[in-house]
Amino acid sequence: MADYNVMEMMICVAARELEDGSTVGVGTGAPCAAAMLAQKTDAPNLVIMFEAGGVNPILPEMPISVGDSRTFYKAVMASGMCEIMETSCRGFVDYTFLGGAQIDMYGNLNSTIIGDDYDHPKVRLPGSGGANDFASFCWRMMVLTVQDARRFVEKVDFVTTPGWIEGGDSRAKAGLPLDAGPYKIITNMGVMDFEPETKRMRTISVSPGYSFKDIQENCGFELLQGAKIVETMPPTEKELRILREEVDPYRYIIGR
Amino acid sequence: MADYNVMEMMICVAARELEDGSTVGVGTGAPCAAAMLAQKTDAPNLVIMFEAGGVNPILPEMPISVGDSRTFYKAVMASGMCEIMETSCRGFVDYTFLGGAQIDMYGNLNSTIIGDDYDHPKVRLPGSGGANDFASFCWRMMVLTVQDARRFVEKVDFVTTPGWIEGGDSRAKAGLPLDAGPYKIITNMGVMDFEPETKRMRTISVSPGYSFKDIQENCGFELLQGAKIVETMPPTEKELRILREEVDPYRYIIGR
Amino acid sequence: MDVIEEGKGRLFTDPDPDKARAFFRKKSRKMKNKLMSLKMAVETFVHDGDYLAIGGFGANRTPIAACHEIVRQGRKNMGFAGHTSTHDFQILSAGEVFDRLDIAYIIGLEARGLSQCARKYMQSGKVEISEWTNYSLAARLKAAAMGVPFVPTRNMLGTDTLKHSGAKVVACPFTGKKMTLQPALYPDVSVIHVHEADVFGNCRIKGIMISDDDLARASKHLIITTERLIPNEEIRRDPTSTKIPYYLVDAVCEIPFGAYPGTMPYEYFSDEDHLQAWLKAEKDPEEFKEFLKRNIYNCADNFEYIALNGGVARMYELRMKEFLLHKEAENGGL
């Protein structure tokens, strides 16, 4: 079995979720690495869109910013913020990858403040950026994050970005576009989806070397368990080679 | 005194209304000729905008269509319908010239149907085009038309394009942008403005050879009279020379 | 959201953004070859009963070849968006293609006069209508392109145009001011004529866009006719110039002179003689029937139509006119 680190594991697992011929709205970092890896493995026709306007570039290297010139290098279109977000709202963007300081059992994300007093936060975070927008509009929202009880919390301090809100049909009732929402949560320890009725987070696979118990112990709320929890396929030699040699040769992302 | 025809008279009078350094939204025909004449006489910095997107072209000849390539010949920008209308709505367009099959005492225009039964009109006309839009948004709307009781009617069969609606403050009450509305009506027989309180059409000047009585007799409603009705200055030799030689050498407009 | 006033014009299309999303979700995002004949494109994507919209404006960059093909294939009972629709409207009226219509400007050919045929059809009682304005139709396409059911505008207020439209008036909750809400218009199918496209449907347009950026985005199916194909590499060399991305597009048809007898900016000017021939022919129903047979029904495609009307020699005359070279030749400069 190949040797790999936590970040390499997550990126390889995430890449496999991206269907060939689909569209994905990504930011910088691990999500972009996953999309690039997917293009170079099973999804050569994956279309990458960046929120500041780049559409379907031939990425020569990892962008530093979702607006830098790499994001529209040999692109089919260099557009703008409204173009990308409205295209998403119109239903043209299948996937997005997001992150955040906190996530709850319904996939709601916080990237605004830490602390329970909004006017006097312990820590001020960057805010939504385009996360709320992509999460509202893209059909399937995924999260790539390390499994940690300080991240996976019972109640996020601030709902920056919508998941399934309070579960059940609360997302549709809130008025968000129908049939879109959180899809998979990918961590170093496993993969979670959401139970279709309650929309509660549910473990469906665990990474080699971990058990469901490990995941639950590193999660601040009770996780559901899938009918069958499989073992996550570890990164293949081929995936690792492409990731290391072609996607991130300077190890900006995977080297951390 | 120079010899001139009805159309030449109206175009010359209209051109003088266009202030140097202002913006005007025009269609084809006489309004465009007036704007071109203004640029070549007292308003060299007049900025012409065409509803389909042309901004400040150097018009090499009379356009046939408000979207043809002359309308953005050596323009500073070739944009689109929304750009021009939204620029107007934002308050950047000072003047517009419109026409219509019928006009009433408040400057409301009809270019939709003739007849009193909408579902079975005597005549179907083209409709608003961009007239309703320009009349709603531009600060000062002007009309260039022949004085005729069948055009100047008590009640238009259909209000395609807003004037002062029912007079008084009814235009503001309808919700249209404040302080914009009909400004001058220029005919072969004279020039009308609108009385500030009632917003009723009012004769302020008459063309050489005509009297207020002539205008009233060719108008289907009672016209107010300005405190002082002056004689309209007829076209000058210079205006006629430029109009005939530079603006409309093939006499597409003035030759009719 | 209290409605203060609303028009009684019917909405011929559903402004529901979730229904549009469900449709667009299934639309392919793959960069695949979409080249086909215009005949096949119309057969495949333009159906009786569909709501149709046409790019360009006032016989400028208007996909006339596509209008001929739609008439030639005998489409009927379509909905249609008439925003300064001139020669295209005249052709579609001649074919009695539509039976319901969103009107902004129809029948007229601007400074050229009025189409008798179009007027007659409009007065026949065969067409259900809703009234709008040019900007309102543009705004309706913009709402659809934004993926929302309406956008607010400040036109139409106080007029009968509003009363016969499908718009609604509400008070803005921020300012209390009255706003006209223009409902999103998602055409079933549209045709846009462009300067350059690759085989996947990435398109460039030179000169004014009119509303074609929003139209492309609002349309469920989109047929592109292009003056010429270019390599995808050329698109990628200058992504700033792409106006329509490939994933909006269903068919790419290479149709040189596809806007003739209208103007194609930077290519050829309108053929005013031929447009006058149309207006003249319309005056005699028998003559007009012959005229249509000759110019549309008996033509296999646009090449035959062009050949019939002066061929490439005539196209180069119109090119000369477009670039004002005839004036340079006359005057030694402008």
Added chain:
Amino acid sequence: MDVIEEGKGRLFTDPDPDKARAFFRKKSRKMKNKLMSLKMAVETFVHDGDYLAIGGFGANRTPIAACHEIVRQGRKNMGFAGHTSTHDFQILSAGEVFDRLDIAYIIGLEARGLSQCARKYMQSGKVEISEWTNYSLAARLKAAAMGVPFVPTRNMLGTDTLKHSGAKVVACPFTGKKMTLQPALYPDVSVIHVHEADVFGNCRIKGIMISDDDLARASKHLIITTERLIPNEEIRRDPTSTKIPYYLVDAVCEIPFGAYPGTMPYEYFSDEDHLQAWLKAEKDPEEFKEFLKRNIYNCADNFEYIALNGGVARMYELRMKEFLLHKEAENGGL
């Protein structure tokens, strides 16, 4: 128009389109020479207390030279629109230029890390805030550009972001669906950095527009910094490429490398070393004070700042990086 839900965030600008119209009515439409130094442009058009917005996005095509000048001139108590505002935000925070803020993304420099200085200022209690998202701020500028008090969107619903914003939720009268209304944002003054402009202010931008088309249209005053001036004749040769027309513009400042140390597409890539030097300097308040003195307060203009940080030689290294020529040199091709 019944409001179902509304945020408690304050609106720092008035969305009333009639007030904006009254302002824009007085704005000159003349094509006059607007060339001036950046110093004079900031003195003339950027005032204490004004609401400021900055073009570009995430240190890409961001008018950094203008941010320096605003800090250098000691502007205070401004409002600010923070849509993925990264290095510009860091600079303006260092100068404590603003005291009220529309937030979408701040403090962070994307993949580069977080600004300690910006975070400290944000946690100081000196700044009043309203929460938004990148698209919401873009939509608010779009509403202003359209001349209407709001546009509807489908984001922010169901979140605390909405609760701390100034948006309102209503039911769409066509579909019954909930819509978030984004109130128009008319900045008092904005600065946009472009590739090419003429002396009148007609501008070209290559690559992504981000929201700068709408920002230019929404702004009451607009300062353009440009990599280079071009003749008006060149603008008129290709009017399709004009992104910002001159009548929106108040000042044109020719500032080569005006986006340094950020990226200017097709010109130069970001100077990651210098951006890291900023992040490092921030960690020690005394060192940061010296750093600011050296790089901003003691510099007369952008030429001095550039000279201080490697001069034209460094700019050509960054140009090489922008065009990936370093890779060609390394690998013999990509």
